[in-house]
Amino acid sequence: MSFGIPFVPDEASSIAGRVDALFYALLAFTLLLGLFLTALVVGYAVKYRAGSSADRTGQRGRSLPLEIGWTSASLVIAFIFFGWGAVLFVQRDRPPSDALEIAALGKQWMWTFRHPGGQREINELHVPAGRPVVVSLASQDVIHSFYVPAFRLKQDAVPGRTTHLWFTAVKPGRYHLFCAEYCGTQHSEMGGWVTVMPPEDFAKWLSAQGESESLAQSGEKLFRALGCSGCHGPSSKVRAPDLANVYGRPVALADRQTVLADERYLRDSILQPAKEIAAGYEPVMPSFDGLIDEGELQMLVAYLKSLSSERSTPSEATP
Numbered sequence: 001m002s003f004g005i006p007f008v009p010d011e012a013s014s015i016a017g018r019v020d021a022l023f024y025a026l027l028a029f030t031l032l033l034g035l036f037l038t039a040l041v042v043g044y045a046v047k048y049r050a051g052s053s054a055d056r057t058g059q060r061g062r063s064l065p066l067e068i069g070w071t072s073a074s075l076v077i078a079f080i081f082f083g084w085g086a087v088l089f090v091q092r093d094r095p096p097s098d099a100l101e102i103a104a105l106g107k108q109w110m111w112t113f114r115h116p117g118g119q120r121e122i123n124e125l126h127v128p129a130g131r132p133v134v135v136s137l138a139s140q141d142v143i144h145s146f147y148v149p150a151f152r153l154k155q156d157a158v159p160g161r162t163t164h165l166w167f168t169a170v171k172p173g174r175y176h177l178f179c180a181e182y183c184g185t186q187h188s189e190m191g192g193w194v195t196v197m198p199p200e201d202f203a204k205w206l207s208a209q210g211e212s213e214s215l216a217q218s219g220e221k222l223f224r225a226l227g228c229s230g231c232h233g234p235s236s237k238v239r240a241p242d243l244a245n246v247y248g249r250p251v252a253l254a255d256r257q258t259v260l261a262d263e264r265y266l267r268d269s270i271l272q273p274a275k276e277i278a279a280g281y282e283p284v285m286p287s288f289d290g291l292i293d294e295g296e297l298q299m300l301v302a303y304l305k306s307l308s309s310e311r312s313t314p315s316e317a318t319p
């Protein structure tokens with residue numbers, strides 16, 4: 001639905017057409033309303049111009065049906081647009097569980113990406129067409145925003161948490177990637193390209209990147225290097241929870257609450273262990289805040305996720 005207008009970017013993701021449909025519907029509606037109101041303004045200006053014989057006594061009074069009519073019509077129209085937008089919002093917020101997971105890290109002033117197989121890219125992201133991809137976004141410093149106009153998608157990368165953006169690219173090509181949040185002096189240079197390839201070409205590209213350690217494998221090495229395994233490993237002297245299968249499960253906390261062990265829980269357990277203590281354990285785990293960077297945190301979380309059978313892990317989902 002680009003109407004052949006050149007300044008509109010390609011519709012390169014499965015959601016782009018739907019975003020545009022809503023945008024153009026809103027545009028058309030506002031235009032019609034604007035024209036209608038302009039017509040009224042001009043019409044009345046002519047009718048009540050100085051010297052005209054129009055009735056100015058105001059005796060015709062109000063029309064109740066008319067007032068109720070236009071008020072409820074506006075309400076209905078507002079709710080239609082609200083519902084339409086809400087449905088799209090929910091769709092763009094729920095990645096399918098079989099999506100290819102790519103870890104993205106924003107830092108002043110570049111985007112770095114890591115594929116499930118460990119392949120790294122900087123300011124370039126290669127993805128297959130026709131397959132859902134979820135980009136998990138973290139920031140090393142300030143707020144950045146991952147923005148691909150051709151996908152009609154934008155998501156902030158916020159320090160201290162992981163956010164997600166998912167898409168199914170539908171059209172092979174090369175599309176601009178931007179940082180859409182002012183993030184310092186070289187903000188305007190923070191960007192690059194997303195290259196969408198037919199699945200066969202993508203598979204070839206991926207294998208041409210050479211053998212590399214997967215994200216989860218890097219995480220496993222860190223898990224040993226940082227001494228996590230000293231407490232969480234099988235031969236540990238400290239009583240610490242077994243982390244196999246922790247991801248995706250409900251965890252009972254010492255304060256009798258229960259939380260789902262999602263990505264948020266894993267990262268908080270590592271950076272702020274005192275915040276949520278697993279029931280039945282002593283709060284002896286040290287915080288790793290400041291000792292590891294965001295990239296290392298992504299690796300650790302990928303490793304912990306790979307220990308879980310609750311969900312197919314990104315590395316298993318690689319073609």
Ligand code: HEC
Binds near residue numbers: 251273274283
């Ligand atoms: C000094 C021992 C010790 C070290 C080192 C340690 N942990 Fe822990 N960890 C614990 C204990 C004890 C708990 C349970 C109490 C709590 O929730 O804080 C725990 C809890 C956790 C949890 C929550 C588990 C659950 O079942 O809810 C995660 C995830 C975790 N640790 C990951 C790590 C990672 C990753 C590292 C290394 C970067 C690490 N731990 C290093 C002792 C340790």
Ligand SMILES: [Cu+2]
Binds near residue numbers: 143145181183187
């Ligand atoms: Cu930025």
